Amino acid sequence: MRDDQLSRLFASLADASDPDPAVADDLFELLRLEAAGVARPARRPWMVLLAAALLLAAIGAGAILGTGLIRLPWLVIAPSASAEPNLTNSAEPSLPVATDNVLPVGSLARTLTELPLHDRPATDSALQTLIPAGQVVYLQMVGEVGPYEADGTVWYPVAWARDFEAWPIPPDGGFTGWLPVAGGGLATVEPMEVVCPGAEPDAAHLAGMTAWARLSCHGSDELVLDGRWIAGNGGFVPWTGEPAWLVMPSFDRAIAPVGGGQPFYFVTDPDVSVDTELVGGGAEVRITGHFDDPASSGCVIQAGEPLSNQPTASVRTYCRERFVVTSIEVLTAQPGQPPRVGSLADTLANGIRLRQEPGTNAPILGTLALGTWSYVADGPREADGYTWWLLAGRGVPSQSGCISPISTDPYDCPVWYGWAADASTGGDPWLATVNPGCPPNAGPLTEDYGRQPLDYLVCFGGESRTYVGWLAELSSGCPPGPVQDGMPWLACGSAYELLASPEGPPGLGLFVDPGSGVDLDAVRGRWVRVTGHFDDPAAADCTFEPDPGYEVLLCRSRFVVESIEPTTAP
């Protein structure tokens, strides 16, 4: 039977039936509530919280110092000298729509008068609240889109909570919306000044600053940073653009303070060669680089991609904010350690073959490119003069794209399962253990979310961990309760229940053993404290074809709830 015959036959499956009107009405009501945010907390980009934390600390520091100047180690916010700010005090009579250099997206501003916060960038849209004069608002990150000019007014998407005392914003407090920042030839907000430290920053300081503050403080200065090399290809590409190495986050690498701490992300200039054998195992390195790379002027995001609607200036600002490394010095080389089961392995050569079984006669499933990280699921096995390890792709992070910048054949997504040899017969290493940059201990959700699924096994094994987050009003995946249709309860295709992080999406999927007595329904629509573990023994039941071993691994990477209780907003 030819393809065209099959296509004709299958065309008969097309259906012109309409949904039941009553069902349609019920669904719309559900969607209306969902859209209104009744069922879940609003999105809160992590930068909002960072800015809020900085501001809170600044206010605290200012109160202690008793001066008008509020100082932080690397960021100082100087309030206006005017005690009663109003429109006429504004030094800037008007703002252009292209405001990147005046009111950069990602920075803070202060209201000069009472301002309405709208649902949409339009004066006839619903009014959310009135923001009093003298309040600090956060100009939302690039992904939130803006600014716009409409109705003779310049609008910014902003986040605001009264006096920032309620941060992070609880579901029933705080606001995000559109703020008129200029109109009628007058500015209604003023940018808040960023004053930078005189000392050389280190990686930990840079990691703690907002992107705009980094760029404002350091411009294109050459900076030297020491740390431990922790990141490789993430396989996480929310958009594509040019130049790829600068605009695509999947090209990010990172270093972290040697003693542990928040990683600082960077990209490497394409002329810089990275010796993965030397640094791939977590070597201590010294990197030299700068923000505001000249290549930023040519940054574009491919038409049709999520951020391609951004004003060109915003995309270029995004690129200017990226730290471009121009040299890498290895301070303490990390000798390549051979793979071990339960760890991650990095490929040190191109075209590493994955085979169905250990041995050179086994069918080839595909090849892995240089710098590809895999979970080591089994091994070692000796065959045909080589030592073989069973490698598993680390899975796809939730809500991520599925494109790898590394030309691994035929794997576009970080999903594979096969055996690879760890060295040539001459002793040249092909695989080495690599450090995925695990958080030092139970920390905020931000350090854990967005990882490839199998990284959870590497970092946490079956240890007990506790998270605080928002449990959605509505179940997000498989229905809670008894096992459905005979399937293992850990085998739900998408996140069973999503615990939304206070720091922002995508949160963490929760899985509940139906026999455990854990009742999520009792705490829905609330902030909760959840204790649980990865690597639950029930994963052994996830034996689906054609790669039962891989399915078991994915089930092992899921977070199983041991207990859950309501708590206060973090």
Place this chain on the structure above:
Amino acid sequence: MAIPVTQGDQAVRLEAIVADEATFRAWYDAVLPRVYRYLLSRCGHDVALAEDLTQQTFVEAIRRRRQFDGRSDAVTWLCAIGRNKLVDHFRRAGRDQRRQLRLLDGANDPGNSWEAAEIRQSVDATLARLSAEQRLVLVFRYLDGLSVREIAAAIGRSESGTESLLVRARDAFRRAHGGDPDA
């Protein structure tokens, strides 16, 4: 109702549409039947299942409305979400053969001609004899016109694995449908 923004793409429009209830309802009424029909025709014409998948699809779309990448119109995007829901569903159903059979034993669409209805019944019946995964790849290939690469991404398999699955599915369909007329 015009939405007064001077820049933006579908993602912005969707966000703005949702913000206004009347506009949201009008948009919903326009796209709902298309998404519902898409899912209905791909799940064995099981109305309850199609309604369930449609609900899951729209709820997820509203939650992710700011992530809409603008590479296609909203219905295409919704159908892509629906396709993932379908894959999830079939995986869950994959271990229960009785349920699989029931899924593809739906009622006929009275709007179709007898001949068309007969063909559809025959295709549905044939598909019901295949595994859930085989049905899925055949529907994606021959009803949706997806490439092997796209199907592989949808079902989380390698391309070579998907190609093999497709070959086996075609063979199984041909055998179940009374042999290959070209043979």
